[in-house]
Amino acid sequence: MxxxxxxxxxxxxxxxxxxxxxxxxxxxxxxxxxxxxxxxxxxxxxxxxxxxxxxxxxxxxxxxxxxxxxxxxxxxxxxxxxxxxxxxxxxxxxxxxxxxxxxxxxxxxxxxxxxxxxxxxxxxxxxxxxxxxxxxxxxxxxxxxxxxxxxxxxxxxxxxxxxxxxxxxLIRPRLPLKAVLHWDTYQQDDLPLLEEYDQAMIETGIYRGRQVDQPDQDPAIYGWMEHSARRVSKPSRPQLREAVMEAGFSLR
Ligand SMILES: Cc1cc2nc3c(=O)[nH]c(=O)nc-3n(C[C@H](O)[C@H](O)[C@H](O)COP(=O)(O)O)c2cc1C
CATH class of the missing domain: 3.40.109.10 (NADH Oxidase)
Structure with a gap:
């Protein structure tokens, strides 16, 4: 369609x-x-x-x-x-x-x-x-x-x-639809889908020379999961809440 x-x-x-x-x-x-x-x-x-x-x-x-x-x-x-x-x-x-x-x-x-x-x-x-x-x-x-x-x-x-x-x-591949679209109840058993996506992302070559912090890994195994896990295991702009509140949003 x-x-x-x-x-x-x-x-x-x-x-x-x-x-x-x-x-x-x-x-x-x-x-x-x-x-x-x-x-x-x-x-x-x-x-x-x-x-x-x-x-x-x-x-x-x-x-x-x-x-x-x-x-x-x-x-x-x-x-x-x-x-x-x-x-x-x-x-x-x-x-x-x-x-x-x-x-x-x-x-x-x-x-x-x-x-x-x-x-x-x-x-x-x-x-x-x-x-x-x-x-x-x-x-x-x-x-x-x-x-x-x-x-x-x-x-x-x-x-x-x-x-x-x-x-x-470059058109970056996206997660398999099944990992994103759940029918009726949320499914957590998505590891095989994520592994499949990891391969697709490795094949684009976009992580070459762009690994997040830490020592570089073998590019053949550095995929979306490792890249994303490295990113989300660090604090994200911890001062942001303060700046938003300073701008007048109390966030109660
Ligand atoms: C809210 C938001 C913030 C983003 N910030 C940045 C950024 O600061 N620098 C950058 O190069 N790309 C940024 N991006 C682009 C994403 O990295 C990009 O959309 C993602 O990797 C998927 O790639 P694609 O848009 O080429 O499909 C941002 C995307 C969104 C939605």
Whole structure:
């Protein structure tokens, strides 16, 4: 079963090498407008996007993100933010007091931003553009907040580089469907499926020279499981909660 939309989705690969050609502003607007068509929790639309083509800003973002060069190479950078600031202004206007004190509020906003961004990304790909998400901007969220003048209750969830790909990206295999799609009850006996996936990932060669910390393993046995296990056995941005709370989300 396929459709042109599913076909487009199947061709997705993150792009980290861009041509210098600019992306017309009208195209950026069209892409974000397509993102806006995504479902959003209670139609609250609790996200905002900050677009920039500014080299000085991109330099800083590259530094924040641990030197990822596609940030300065890409003609456009989109910052996707969880945003309750707009609704704070709405409450003020309507004579209410905003109550965004709960983890639920932050989760709603982060999910809204993610869903809209993926719609936007797909729209971009339909135009022949490529993109790459950037969670690494959360390395230093306070710096990102000040770089873009984000007010209270606007938090940068992730960035996205956008531009014309130098070449078609690698299409990374995904987990076998059976490991992800459960019918009626959750199945935990997925090791054979994961081993099968490990092999598929090893065969792409993408882990060569990119093993996580620790001494390198034989590339013939370093697959998705070892790579992912190494990643998730380390703390992940432990300062993040504090920065989110500082931005005005109490996370109660
Ligand atoms: C929220 C999010 C954050 C990401 N952050 C980064 C990042 O900081 N740097 C990067 O190169 N790729 C980043 N990626 C891209 C993933 O590494 C990529 O989507 C994944 O490896 C699957 O590869 P594919 O998109 O080419 O299929 C991120 C993806 C997501 C969804």
């Amino acid at each position: 396929t459709t042109p939309t599913i076909e487009l989705m199947s061709q997705h690969g993150s792009v980290r090498h861009y041509k210098p050609d600019p992306v017309p502003e009208s195209m950026i607007e069209g892409i974000v407008a397509a993102g806006q068509r995504a479902s959003t929790s209670s139609n609250l639309q609790t996200y905002s996007v900050v677009a920039t083509t500014d080299s000085a800003k991109k330099e800083q973002l590259m530094e924040i993100s641990g030197g990822q060069r596609h940030i300065i190479q890409a003609p456009v950078f989109l910052l996707w933010c969880a945003d309750f600031s707009r609704l704070k202004r709405v409450c003020l206007h309507q004579g209410y007091e905003l109550n965004a004190d709960y983890l639920e509020n932050f989760l709603i906003a982060a999910v809204d931003a993610a869903i809209a961004s993926q719609n936007a990304g797909l729209a971009a790909e339909s135009l022949g553009l490529g993109f790459c998400y950037l969670g690494a901007i959360r390395n230093q969220p306070r710096r990102v907040i000040s770089l873009f003048d984000l007010p209270e209750l606007v938090f940068p969830v992730f960035g996205m580089t956008l531009g014309w790909p130098v070449k078609a990206p």
